[in-house]
Amino acid sequence: MTAAAGAARAQERPAEFNPDEIVTSGHKFFGAISRGLAEAIESATRKWGRPNGYILGQEASGAFIGGLRYGEGVLYTRNAGQLKVFWQGPSLGFDAGADGARTMMLVYNLPSTSAIFNRFGGVAGSAYLVGGFGLTALALDDIVVVPIRSGVGARLGVNVSYLKFTPTSTWNPF
Template sequence: MSAWHRPSSRRDLFRFAASAAACAALPGLARANQRPEAFTSGEIVENGHRFFGSISRGLAEGLEQANKKWGRPNAYILGQEAGGAFVGGLRYGEGKMFTRNAGQKPVFWQGPSIGLDAGADGDRTMMLVYNLPDVEAIYRRYAGVNGSAYLVGGLGFTALNNEEVVVMPVRAGLGARLGLALSYLKFTPDSTWNPF
C-alpha cells in the first residue's frame, strides 16, 4: 500500500498543504543561514573595476595584501557614504551586500569617530567581508583605526573587525580629509540617524 493518499476531508487537505509548504521552505531557510562561499580575487577586482572605474590597480594591490592576511572574502558590499569630522566625526552610508550562495541584502551603516581628523568626504565604497559566518552576522559594530589623507580625490583602505569577522572598506571619492581616528561602523538592516 502506498504511503501517500489523497486528502479525504478539508482538514486533511489543510494538513497536506501545510506539510508541503513547510517542506518547500526548508531548503530556502537552510540556504539563508549557511556560511557564504568565498569570492576569488579576480571576481572582486572585476566587480571593483566596474564599480570604481579606472582605479582597479590600487584595488588589486590592496586586495592581494588583505587576502594574504585574512584569506578570501565571502561577501562584499557596494554602496555610497558621506562623512565629516573636526576632532569628532560621523559617517553614514548605504548599499547592498552580495554573497555567492545566500543572495543579496540591503545594508546601512553609520558610526562615530574621534581623533586628529578634519574634513569632509563623499565616497563610493566597496567593503570586503572576511570570515562572515552567516548573512545576518553583518548586523553588528565593527571597530578600527581610520586614516585619511587626500585632497580632491583618493582611494583608501581600512580594516574593521568584530571578533573573527573583518570588514575592509575601500573608499574612492571626493573631498578633503586629513587625519587619524578611532572609529566604528554599526551595520543595520534599516536606515537610522543614530550612529551609536
C-alpha cells in the same frame, strides 16, 4: 521562494570569492581607479585570505575631532544571496574634513548574512585633498570588514571609529 527557504538561506555560511572575481566586480564599480583597487584587494587577500562576501555602496562622512559616517549598499555572497545594508558610525581623533565615497567592503569569515548586523571597530587614517583612495580594517570577533574607499573631498587625520551595520536606514550613529 518560501519564507522558510529564505530564512534557511540567510543562515547558510557564504562561500568564498576568489581575488579575480572581486577585482572584476570592483573594476565595474569603481571604473578608472582600478589599478589601486587591484593592489588594495591583493594586499587584503594576502593578509586575511579569501573573502566570503563583499559590499558595494556609497557613503558620506565629515569630521572635526569627532565625526560621523553614513552609507548604504548591498552585501553580495556566492551562495547566501544579496542583502541591502546600511551603515553609520562615529569617530573620534585628530581628524578634520569631509568626503563622499564609493565603497567596496570585503567581508571575511562571515558565518551567515545576518552576522553583518553588528558593530565593527578599528583605527582609520586619511590624507587627501580633492580625491583619494583608502583601505582600513574593522573587526568583531573573527569577522573582518575591509572598507576600500574612493572618494572626493578633503580629509586629514587619524581616528578610532566603528561602523554599525543595520537592515534599515537610521540617523542614530550609536
